[in-house]
C-alpha cells in the first residue's frame with residue numbers, strides 16, 4: 062500500500078529529489094520504518110516509456126528549465142543555456158546514467174594531505190575515510206548489482222570495447238577491462254540481463270541497468286512508509302525562530318503552491334538545484350541562504366575534468382551497438398605528479414548515435430573537416446575521459462536574479478573556469494587516448510571538448526570545520542541540525558571516479574544516521 | 585500575405601531547361617524551386633525562391649555530405665519559409681549576396697566553387713543569421729531518421745531485441 066501523508070504531518074522526513082541520493086535515501090529510510098515524503102520536480106517514467114532515440118529521450122527526461130552560464134569553459138560558449146545534462150524525472154539522473162560504478166581511492170579522500178598546496182585550488186581532506194565508507198560501498202554494490210563484485214561476472218565487451226582494449230594492450234596498459242558496471246550480465250535482483258541495445262543514456266528499456274526509478278522507489282513505496290509526489294518542485298525550505306527547518310514550499314503538478322511540514326528535510330536536487338534551493342530560501346534570520354554561515358553554499362562547483370577522444374578507422378566499428386559505456390582503462394587513475402598534474406583520470410569507452418555525435422563531436426564546427434568526420438561515423442570508436450578536477454571557490458552556482466523560471470524564481474547561474482591542473486590533465490589524456498587508437502590503426506583522431514556536465518559535485522561540501530564547508534561527515538548541515546544534504550553536492554573533492562556509487566553509499570550511510578538520531582530523539 | 589504559386593510546366597525536361605546556371609538547383613520563380621533532376625520540389629509562400637535557394641545552398645555548404653541527397657537539406661531548411669523568420673532570412677541573404685558581389689560574383693548562388701562560398705560564409709560566421717542556420721541544421725539535418733542509414737547508423741534497436749544476438753561484438757579486423 063502506497064502511503065499518503067497529510068501536508069500538516071510534521072513527523073515526516075521530506076526528501077527533495079529522487080535521484081541517486083534522494084531516491085536511495087527515501088527507500089532506505091522507508092525500509093527502517095521512517096515516514097518519508099519525497100518531492101520530485103519531474104514526472105514518472107518507466108522502462109516501457111523510455112525511447113531509443115537520443116533527442117526524443119532528451120526531451121522526455123532531461124532538465125530543460127532555464128539555467129545560465131559564465132566563465133571560461135567552452136560549455137558556456139557552445140551550450141550557454143545548458144550547463145548540465147541531467148534529468149528531471151523520478152529516479153533523477155540514474156535514468157540517464159551509463160552505470161559505471163567505481164569506489165573512490167583511499168588517497169582521494171585526502172587530497173590536501175597528498176597533493177599539498179595547489180595554487181588556486183581549495184583542496185580539502187574529506188572528514189571521512191575510505192575505511193568509513195567501505196561497509197557502505199559493499200551495500201551499494203549489492204544494491205546496484207555491480208559487475209565484478211559479489212561474484213557477479215563482468216559484461217561481455219562490444220566492438221567499441223574491443224578496439225579500445227586492443228589499443229590499450231598495445232600501449233602496455235594493464236588495467237583494462239569491461240569494468241564495474243551497474244548493468245546485469247545475467248538476471249539479478251528481478252532485473253533482466255543486458256540485451257546490448259545501446260541506449261543506456263536514454264533509460265534502459267530492459268531494466269538491465271540499475272536506476273532508482275524502478276528499484277528503490279517502488280520498493281520504498283511498497284513498505285507503506287514512502288509517498289513520492291512527482292511533478293512537485295520545491296521552491297524554498299522554511300524554518301522557525303529557533304533556526305530549525307519546519308517544512309518546504311513546493312509547486313504541485315497544477316502549479317499550486319503547497320506547504321509540506323517536516324521533522325527533517327533532506328536536499329537531494331543535484332549539485333545545481335540543491336544550492337539554488339538553499340539560496341532561494343534566504344530569510345531575515347539567514348540572509349545569505351540556509352546553511353550558509355560559511356558562505357560556501359554554491360562554491361567549489363566541480364564537474365570532473367572531462368573530454369572525449371573519437372577515432373576513425375578504415376573499417377567499421379559500429380560503436381553504437383551494445384552498452385554505451387563498455388569498458389575502462391584505469392592505469393592513469395593514480396596520483397603521479399611526474400605527469401605534470403596532481404590526481405588522475407579514467408578512460409571509459411563511449412558510443413553516441415548520429416544525432417548526439419553531430420551535436421557534441423566539435424560543437425559549432427562546420428565545413429568539410431567536420432562533415433568528413435561524420436562521414437566516418439560507422440568506422441568510429443570513442444572514449445570519454447573522466448578525471449579529478451580541482452575545487453575552486455570561484456567556480457560556483459549563484460542565483461541569477463535577471464532570469465526567472467516558470468515559477469518566477471531566480472535560476473541557477475553556473476560559473477566555471479578550468480584550473481591549470483585540469484587543462485594539463487586533459488591534454489595528457491587526449492594524448493593517451495589518441496595513442497590508444499593509433500596503436501590499432503586509427504586514420505584520424507578527434508580530441509572532443511567536454512559535454513554539458515553530467516557529473517555535478519561539491520556545491521555543499523562536507524568539511525570537518527564549519528568554516529570550510531556546508532555539511533559535516535553525515536551530510537548534516539553545520540548550521541541547522543535537521544537539514545541534510547543527500548546528493549553529489551556533498552563531495553569535498555571530486556576524485557577521478559564516476560560519482561554515483563559514492564552518492565548511493567553516502568545515502569545508505571546517512572539513512573542509518575538519520576534513523577538512529579530520530580530514534581534517540583536527537584532529531 | 586501568401587504568394588500565389590503557379591507551378592506550371594514542371595516536367596523533368598522543363599525543369600532542367602530552366603535550371604539556374606550555377607548552384608545545384610533550379611530556381612523557377614513563382615515561389616517554386618526544384619532539383620535539376622526533379623528529385624524534389626518545394627513551394628515557398630513567405631520568402632522568395634531566391635532566398636530559399638540561397639539558404640538551401642548555404643546548408644549544403646555548411647554541412648556538406650556528398651552522399652546525402654538534396655531532399656534532406658530541403659527538409660532541414662524549409663521551415664524558414666515562415667513569417668517569424670522572413671526578416672532574418674531577407675537580411676541574411678542580402679548580406680551574403682552583397683559580400684558575394686564585393687568578391688566579384690553576381691550573387692552567392694553564382695559562386696561556382698564550394699571553397700569560394702565557404703570563404704564568404706566564414707566571413708559572416710559570427711552573425712546571428714549564420715549561427716541560426718548552422719545551429720538549426722545540427723538537429724534539422726542529423727536528426728532525420730532517414731539520413732541515419734546513410735551514415736550506417738541503425739537507430740532504435742529495442743524492437744529487434746537489441747544487439748545481443750545481432751553483432752554487438754562482431755568486429756573481425758583487429
Ligand SMILES: Cc1cc2nc3c(=O)[nH]c(=O)nc-3n(C[C@H](O)[C@H](O)[C@H](O)COP(=O)(O)OP(=O)(O)OC[C@H]3O[C@@H](n4cnc5c(N)ncnc54)[C@H](O)[C@@H]3O)c2cc1C
Pocket residue numbers: 077078079080081082083100101102103146147148149150151152153154155157158159160161162163262293294295296329330331332334335338386515516517547548549550558559560561562564
Ligand atoms: C548521460 C549521463 C551518464 C552518466 N553516467 C554515469 C556513470 O556511468 N557513472 C556514474 O557514477 N555516474 C554517471 N552519471 C552521473 C549520475 O547520474 C549522477 O552523478 C547522479 O545521478 C547524481 O545524483 P544526485 O542525487 O546528486 O542527483 P540526480 O540523480 O540528478 O537527482 C536529482 C533529482 O532532484 C530533482 N530536483 C531538482 N530540483 C528539485 C526541486 N526544486 N524540487 C524537487 N525535485 C528537484 C531532479 O528532478 C532530479 O530528479 C551520468 C549522468 C548522465 C546525465
Ligand code: SF4
Pocket residue numbers: 244254255256257258259260261262264265266267268269270383384385746
Ligand atoms: S545496453 Fe544493456 S544496459 Fe544499456 S540500455 Fe541496452 S540493455 Fe540496458
